[in-house]
Amino acid sequence: MACVSPPEPKDWELLTYIDGEADQRVVEHVEQCVHCREKAHRLAHLQGRLTAELYRLTCPSPEELGEYHLGILPRDRAAAVACHLAECPHCTREVTQLKDYLTQLAPTLELGPLERIKEQVWVLVARLVSGGPGDRLLKQPALAPAHAGIRGEEDGPCIYQADDVQTVIEVQDDAERPDRKGIFGLVTGMDTGEMQAHLWQADQRVAVVPVDELGNFVIPNLAPGSYELILSSPEVEIHIQDLQVGVR
């Protein structure tokens, strides 16, 4: 098949036709000429295949662009990304989009000055001062076997001290479930009106109970094991780590 009306348009003119940029003469020719239309189609096909294979092949990942924007890319990579941004409108648009997004979310990470009214909480780690294994060993006969970690009902209460605050912990069998234990606690040396006792095990919170105004609290129905007890009030938090409950 030959061109119906030679001279046929040059390839670059067919490329303008593909892009919708051709002048009227080329448009009319291609619409009338099957030969040139097929030629234009083959050119468009090749362009389409190349674009499908190569599109954004050299673009940094969104994450690398993000690290560039946050200023934490190594210097050599930052320089390479800067060069790329100078010629890539897609990545430039994505960085602008990231910038806008972070600006939009910035208030989710900030407090206004009028909102800064609450005092910070003091966190104290309590130490065992009475009732632990060391305390028991002192009371044992010289050659008695040492059963490290036995506390609770067999040994009586454990006393923990954090600054001026003393906490007495006693572990007893749970009255309703013999295979379970209960913690009975008493906090002295501070106002316990708004205090709560949080019990954690293996990084999961397993119980939260209120501490009454006299400093008493009870946490029932516990499997034997190692726990962390956190006594939390608006001003002070006391952490009692490695609290052994019914472990022999």
Place this chain on the structure above:
Amino acid sequence: MSQRTDLRLLTIAGIAHRCRQETEHFFQRQSYDPWYCFELLRRAIVDRNQRAWELVYNQYRPLVAGWVKRHSAFPGSGEEIQYFVNRAFEKMWMALTPDKFSHFSDLKSLLRYLQMCVHSVILDQVRVAEQAVVGVEAEDLDAESNATGTVVENQALARVHRQELWDQINARLHDEKERQVVYASFVLALKPRELCAQFRETFRDVQEVYRVKENVLARLRRDAELLEFLDGHA
């Protein structure tokens, strides 16, 4: 009361507890102490402590879900919020290595990084969708000319093969103008008019761009080896 406890004396549970309390303060718009959450993240990232990381995930999952929802590209993504939440945490876990942690001096900067990860995972999805559109356009042309191939096959092209094709094409270019035309036309998918505007110091006018493109395409079409390579991945 005595001086504040060294955070490193606290257990992960103790840190997580305090982080949760402080975050609640923040959401109640009260002042809060960010250092417990920072310490939890430090243990997760620097110590690569899996349990600390799980607590970070549980602590910040609702916040991150809110960030996903507010991203302008999320509604058109066709994915669930939770999908992007999980991808964002994965990305942070993979990308934020212990040696990078020194770049972060406070909780706010770490959370900003997490926000960047949310943006990144949504953009990953956007790029895949764009690539699919480009592939579909090429396939439409293929279909019209009775060629074979599927979008899925195009998408499945290994990056290494695409890179190889790019290298082969580059090896056939004669000068910097040709390189810029090919790069801008097929890697950046710019039309000659856009290309001319982008590289206005290199090209006199849009016609020059068309002529360079004409020469390069003619050369590539005559190159049997290259066409075979290209068709081999169609």
